[in-house]
Amino acid sequence: MFKHVKDMEYTVHVDRPDPRFANLLLEQFGGPHGELKAAMQYMSQSLGCNDPKIRDLLQDIAAEEMSHLEMVGEAIAMLLGPTDKVAKDFPAIHMALLSGGPLLTNSMGIPWTGSYIESTGDIYADLSSDSTAELRAKLIYERLLQQTDDAGVKDMVRFLLSREESHNFSFMQAIGTLQGKGVDKDFRDSQFSKKYMNMSTGEGDFRGPWNQGNGIQYEENPNEKYGGPAKYGKDRGADASGEVAPGYTDHNRNNPQYSQPNPSQGKPQSPTTMH
Amino acid sequence: MFKHVKDMEYTVHVDRPDPRFANLLLEQFGGPHGELKAAMQYMSQSLGCNDPKIRDLLQDIAAEEMSHLEMVGEAIAMLLGPTDKVAKDFPAIHMALLSGGPLLTNSMGIPWTGSYIESTGDIYADLSSDSTAELRAKLIYERLLQQTDDAGVKDMVRFLLSREESHNFSFMQAIGTLQGKGVDKDFRDSQFSKKYMNMSTGEGDFRGPWNQGNGIQYEENPNEKYGGPAKYGKDRGADASGEVAPGYTDHNRNNPQYSQPNPSQGKPQSPTTMH
Amino acid sequence: MFKHVKDMEYTVHVDRPDPRFANLLLEQFGGPHGELKAAMQYMSQSLGCNDPKIRDLLQDIAAEEMSHLEMVGEAIAMLLGPTDKVAKDFPAIHMALLSGGPLLTNSMGIPWTGSYIESTGDIYADLSSDSTAELRAKLIYERLLQQTDDAGVKDMVRFLLSREESHNFSFMQAIGTLQGKGVDKDFRDSQFSKKYMNMSTGEGDFRGPWNQGNGIQYEENPNEKYGGPAKYGKDRGADASGEVAPGYTDHNRNNPQYSQPNPSQGKPQSPTTMH
Amino acid sequence: MFKHVKDMEYTVHVDRPDPRFANLLLEQFGGPHGELKAAMQYMSQSLGCNDPKIRDLLQDIAAEEMSHLEMVGEAIAMLLGPTDKVAKDFPAIHMALLSGGPLLTNSMGIPWTGSYIESTGDIYADLSSDSTAELRAKLIYERLLQQTDDAGVKDMVRFLLSREESHNFSFMQAIGTLQGKGVDKDFRDSQFSKKYMNMSTGEGDFRGPWNQGNGIQYEENPNEKYGGPAKYGKDRGADASGEVAPGYTDHNRNNPQYSQPNPSQGKPQSPTTMH
Amino acid sequence: MFKHVKDMEYTVHVDRPDPRFANLLLEQFGGPHGELKAAMQYMSQSLGCNDPKIRDLLQDIAAEEMSHLEMVGEAIAMLLGPTDKVAKDFPAIHMALLSGGPLLTNSMGIPWTGSYIESTGDIYADLSSDSTAELRAKLIYERLLQQTDDAGVKDMVRFLLSREESHNFSFMQAIGTLQGKGVDKDFRDSQFSKKYMNMSTGEGDFRGPWNQGNGIQYEENPNEKYGGPAKYGKDRGADASGEVAPGYTDHNRNNPQYSQPNPSQGKPQSPTTMH
């Protein structure tokens, strides 16, 4: 359950209205790297997650991001200032026209969308998505910092920027405890997972640790070796170039979702079977 | 600030997995009448709202809707059941493929969007939007109730349905305290605000209190009286049929947004109190 | 069937091009509170609606909103002015680049979406949505009125604003004839529909008619009384705190959709049964 | 102005409910090739269009498409049938849950969007878009015809299919009167407008009237002749391979939008100049 | 398979940064008439297309549009210029804030969407959509040409404009080889496909080759002849006004999709050749 406390997590001080910056700050209210995105991503991931430690981590940070959403929203409302009578060159005319306060859009007016959420049910993949999301959020705050000279607003932005770093660090630490689990299981165990296809050629072709060493095979024209026209027919013939052999099954290795609460734990009734 | 408490507002009991209903229930997780919509609508409205009583009302209900979002999400995860190995006729294959848990979409897979939010900055209009949103949310729960026989799930759905009624009631009471304010000010003070245009004709034309009585004028062919081709030129001539007279200004009457915290109160840096 | 008459419902006079205002006015052409939204909402609701009086009401206003859409569109085209050669600081460069006329977007360029439509099939809920939609539409026109000094445009905007008031009034009157029907049936008949959860606390907690009186119970920590972790298992035990008792069914009370045309009324063939 | 007549353009007969087909038919109510798309496309194009003949054509067909939208919507409501109590295998459960009638979505639930509209302000381009849109609409009706055995519904679908053919024909005739105008002006007047780049090679390379004859030059590796890395610097040097010569201007040829109503025609005030 | 060559198809020269134009040029990077739309439309259509000549045509042009996407993207990045430190009046602040380079949006920030793609599986309809798409793309380039004075950029825009003309020409030639196929089969073979409904009346009613001659019947009030209220019941009675007669089937005529590779050719595992 969520409880709301009237005081904010960190006090928001705004020197004076700055509608132009209010509009830019929408990016972190209803934008793809903003606070609602973070809150909803972690909350979605936590629902039904069976690893209680990770669940707690996700819930801690989800609740904090909700609190950041509130801070950013308050700052936007104050930066927008009174909108009862706005001049024709008011720099956030759209906000004045529609709401007089924060909109659930990015700074260009694009409505927030559930498409921003990465929640796959695989803890390893999800925490990786989360740590990366924090990097992008931090980056937007860094750029926003350049666009304001209001001391209080700078202080708030710097606070939020620091919190993203903190969250990134926590997620990275948690990933460290999950090596070899979920999507990280049996990683690079097949021939094609160790090849690098040089598909872009010409002046500017480079080699680096990403396409040499570490058992990487460098290939120039994969189509000549492995390709051809698409066709019906199950046999690739006797050649060994296919990724899987006859009778191949990867069922046990795959689909490393977190397990849901086990219905057989349900009490006091008898175990049920999934259909 | 939001704090999260591990216990839910109201315990969710699920008898056994029912992936088909899990999919339907998405409607209230990430759908247009669902819990996130409600939470975000009230939270957006509360930000910067200067009427402290309404602000408290909105924050109370926003926090509760966040708690409902959690309940619905937990129920979905449990109803979906284990998704490590799902049969080809699994009735929520999309959810198994993508997440193994709740998605921020409606029951057809449409991502939640900020377009669902009604937040105009006019308290009267906003509370009207809120009371209506609760009616629609209640309706969806009524229909969902028909689609499950799981006692625990029915109990949860009935609880949520009842809470929507409660919220609707609170919003209606609050509207009652705001008569003549905001968008309700000077209502129906002009001639065209009292006409009814009978634009659809034929068998099935009816009269009712919506187009007769109460000073309503009933008109059949407004274009013949008031219309013509669009044209450049400011004068409508000397006739009295226009809505506004020369020199008309409606500036004082309009734009009844809640006022933001007054920035001039912020100076010269002596502490100020909000609300 | 719709017929188009060349003359507009109310003549549009534009003094001279004002591309900046043309862009703002898009809000009511292709925006969420605009004329297409209204027209499509009422038209969608009217289709298959079996209450012939309400159907007529919806069709009258839908046709009028279509006529308003035309007025707004014409005004936008004239306000935009010639776009064959536009200067680099043309204030509606996007419109000049893409169409030279009205776009089905809001004033920020967001395309109109069917998500704006509220049509649930429950007449009580639908008319409530409609009356509220008119309030929001009126509000946008009030704000637009502040942004133009063109006498003809002001006259048109004031006309449209007045028509929204008129529609709101008609919808409210119609709702008055439907008390206790549809979603309003058996309203607040359960214990949880009469509670108020005080989920936001701290300085700024208020009491009002929305959380006291009228049989309202005020609760501080619902999770302590009714909550706990989610779990499988159908029984809530013998306690009386649940919303529904064993064997509860709410099937008859619910789903108060308008009935479709009765297929058995079909002539001249024999009654058919739904499969 | 639009007037609504209670009788439909063409009577809709539905034999009995068929919720599965009701769902498919949504494609033409709120889908990308459906009736609302057509109505809004032609209406958007007509607004401010200064060629009175084309304007009339667009308005005639826009009004008819609105009438088709109504027919399709009525058919959907009747095909859906009563939704007060629907079985768990009801084949249009989403529609029953959300509305009990037509939704402004395609058959998969995707909300209609203004992105479907092609309205550029160039009559030649617009009528070309319109004639093509009619072909696609016809195609969807052909496919829908295969999915129903209801005689009345088939009759309606065949009627609508025929009307699309009729509209396509009218648009093609109108295009015939506009040769050399708008976007068709000075067509293929430059060297690169007469080349064909053979960018896809291998077994399956073909020649046809689209890449030979008619003055077409066939080129294999344009990058070797005209390409290189992007760079700052205005000069392409003395070679003749560039598309434009120094001092080139294409301002007069371009931007063939229809002209807006001329503000100087505005009466009785004096001519104004565009700012 | 796609291979990337470092050199561009046609060299991009940019004189100096012009962030304002960089923003406008987004229209052709991620807008509805832009290069990605074209590339994806032709590529989607080519997949599984069984007419090897048309498939080759679509693949040639799809690969070229991908190459244009690259050119436009490079130009945008260069026109945007360094964004490490941008002034508060930077004319593409959104791009600086979010990416420092091209975004997959139109010039107003609307994300590119798969809804832009027209791919029906009917070659005749698809090539018609393609030829029209090229006209619209050309038009946008014509308008962009007016908005820049940078010689290199003008050269690039003029090159791209010319290529659109070339593609339009090729598509039109290909359509010429497909007369009477697909959606063009049995065109206008029914009575309602030869009528023109005069649905918009008043001053401004015109006649032209689109509503007279060519066997066109002109009708004023179709509802009076063919319409009435919707009803259940399969019979239209004995009148001859219906579009289809009893027992009508249009199954053979319809659904002119390209045939997929025939799966029965895939057996019994002998190699098959796809073209």
Place this chain on the structure above:
Amino acid sequence: MFKHVKDMEYTVHVDRPDPRFANLLLEQFGGPHGELKAAMQYMSQSLGCNDPKIRDLLQDIAAEEMSHLEMVGEAIAMLLGPTDKVAKDFPAIHMALLSGGPLLTNSMGIPWTGSYIESTGDIYADLSSDSTAELRAKLIYERLLQQTDDAGVKDMVRFLLSREESHNFSFMQAIGTLQGKGVDKDFRDSQFSKKYMNMSTGEGDFRGPWNQGNGIQYEENPNEKYGGPAKYGKDRGADASGEVAPGYTDHNRNNPQYSQPNPSQGKPQSPTTMH
């Protein structure tokens, strides 16, 4: 420039049509973790990227993802099978109705959107986004592998899964060469970047390396220490709890975007200055 080669990168063998799986496979054609997303993400990032090694890496993989898009599209077309006449229970009726081939949507019909793209202009952040995107793509392929028994399709899916692993590995290697650059610069250099806020409490609170050790401070109620109501006024007072001191500037540290091609490098003309 992109060149297309008729042969695919890796031959696609499909045993026989399986429309149900064709529909699921759309997830990787037009879904958020699919091949177009990957191709467009890497291509967007590469445009204007000034680190030639990373640019090459991004272009290599972008071109390969385009080739995968083709493979997946071909497989979908073949799995869908002939759609000229489809039964009423055809398991991919939407695809048959609309295209007879792959649609640019996910498996639920949601159109692909540019919102899927993460391209920030900061190489460190971008490569992190890329490596994570590959994990999610791999995961979807693992789940798809469970849903088919077609040997050829399994082989293709396993190939694509392996390639995602390979790409993830390359991106991780490249990140290894960029430590301390871009968004990784001065990481965790402030007090609030080292705190962990315990915002979710109750049974299930855990400690782990993410909230203890590594200099992490664990805080229970940040609002009591740092919070309060939002207010106008720039001073936080003399206390040391703020994130930034008076006169703070973070301009030099921030906005670590890759630099665009330097306009002064433009030849042969003289250096230009950015405005």
